[in-house]
Amino acid sequence: MxxxxxxxxxxxxxxxxxxxxxxxxxxxxxxxxxxxxxxxxxxxxxxxxxxxxxxxxxxxxxxxxxxxxxxxxxxxxxxxxxxxxxxxxxxxxxxxxxxxxxxxxxxxxxxxxxxxxxxxxxxxxxxxxxxxxxxxxxxxxxxxxxxxxxxxxxxxxxxxxxxxxxxxxxxxxxxxxxxxxxxxxxxxxxxxxxxxxxxxxxxxxxxxxxxxxDALRAEHGSERWELLTSGDAGWLRQQPGISVEAFDGGWAVFEAETDSARQAALAEAVARGEVISFSREQTSLAQIFKEVVR
CATH class of the missing domain: 3.40.50.300 (P-loop containing nucleotide triphosphate hydrolases)
Structure with missing residues (x-):
């Protein structure tokens, strides 16, 4: 070593x-x-x-x-x-x-x-x-x-x-x-x-x-989620406890203040139409780098 x-x-x-x-x-x-x-x-x-x-x-x-x-x-x-x-x-x-x-x-x-x-x-x-x-x-x-x-x-x-x-x-x-x-x-x-x-x-x-x-992501990364729906995901911007990072039609990347806020957003998406995919977005090294040297 x-x-x-x-x-x-x-x-x-x-x-x-x-x-x-x-x-x-x-x-x-x-x-x-x-x-x-x-x-x-x-x-x-x-x-x-x-x-x-x-x-x-x-x-x-x-x-x-x-x-x-x-x-x-x-x-x-x-x-x-x-x-x-x-x-x-x-x-x-x-x-x-x-x-x-x-x-x-x-x-x-x-x-x-x-x-x-x-x-x-x-x-x-x-x-x-x-x-x-x-x-x-x-x-x-x-x-x-x-x-x-x-x-x-x-x-x-x-x-x-x-x-x-x-x-x-x-x-x-x-x-x-x-x-x-x-x-x-x-x-x-x-x-x-x-x-x-x-x-x-x-x-x-x-x-x-x-x-x-993995350790750096746990310490410095943010928990972001990616949602892809068949409809328009613009409603996410008014969803309580949700901060939208990126948005384009039925696709959105967002942060949730709490787990319950994330679950509520997913439930709302299901209620509004087809959810094609919903997954956690892995924080990149570039994002971590910007965070720690800021």
Whole structure:
């Protein structure tokens, strides 16, 4: 388990991180989300030892992270970090060798990973000749080629088309299934919501919310209901205890002040005609994000 305890970082007078604490469990995918300048990249660089915290600690299974531990980490920065004139396979093998792999094992693992990431036909191309999306895939391969025990990725899905996103999702899920704690940041909240076991939302250098999606919905989400009828649902606007969020003909989304108000609205809908569907609307991560950073 990767653990951050009360991590604080200042840049001069600016407080970039303010007592940031959260955990990334073994074998769990944790999404790290926040607006620009919220502190995501600074947090990741402190985890990797690229930056030093002013106070607080980073630990693995309760023990402070050492330089030796960090050699077993995999890291993908948001900025491009590969040698542009090296060939894709050469670059990936080189990075595995730096982590102590034999030449044969490094080449075997690099070829397998690059094929999995859809770069099997581009292994002899230079990094600079690749499209931006393929450069992103190569960057992910560089972070994973030595089979890290902890994986930290800064915007891994940036610039990827939908098919590539699906491929990378599978690769990261496999890394987590092997037991590695996986932390990644992304502005693509739909991907985070679909892929992650746990979420950490940071705002203004502080953790605004953390937990599983279900836990965050229970704590921060609103209970909204969706109604679809064969008639006009405009009457809902006058229904006691009901606040209509969206409305279009026979379709409406609303909040109910009490369970009895919701039941009364459903009974009224049945009395007025055919009810095609009635269900609870799941609060999205985007809605939770807006709520907690407001």
């Amino acid at each position: 990767l653990e951050l305890h009360d991590v604080t970082k200042r840049y001069g007078e600016r407080l970039a991180l303010d007592d940031v604490s959260f955990t990334v469990g073994d074998g769990r995918l944790t999404g790290f989300v926040g607006g620009n300048g919220a502190g995501k990249t600074t947090t990741m660089r402190i985890i990797l030892g690229v930056l030093a915290a002013d106070s607080g600690s980073v630990a693995i299974d309760g023990t402070a992270v050492t330089t030796a531990d960090r050699r077993r980490f995999g890291y993908m920065p948001e900025e491009r970090g590969l040698y542009p004139k090296m060939r894709v396979l050469e670059q990936t093998v080189y990075l595995a060798r730096l982590h102590g792999w034999s030449a044969a094992a490094a080449r075997r693992n690099a070829l397998e990973l690059l094929e999995r990431l859809g770069l099997g036909e581009r292994v002899n191309d230079t990094i600079e000749s690749l499209s931006l999306g393929n450069q992103q895939r190569a960057q992910i391969a560089a972070a994973l080629v030595h089979r890290p025990e902890v994986l930290v990725l800064d915007e891994p899905f940036s610039g990827l088309d939908p098919m590539a996103v699906e491929t990378v999702q599978g690769v990261l899920a496999d890394a987590a299934a092997s037991g590695a704690p996986v932390l990644f940041s992304s502005h693509q909240l739909d991907i985070v919501e679909r892929l992650c076991d746990d979420l950490v939302i940071i705002a203004g250098g502080r953790v605004a919310a953390a937990g599983t999606g």
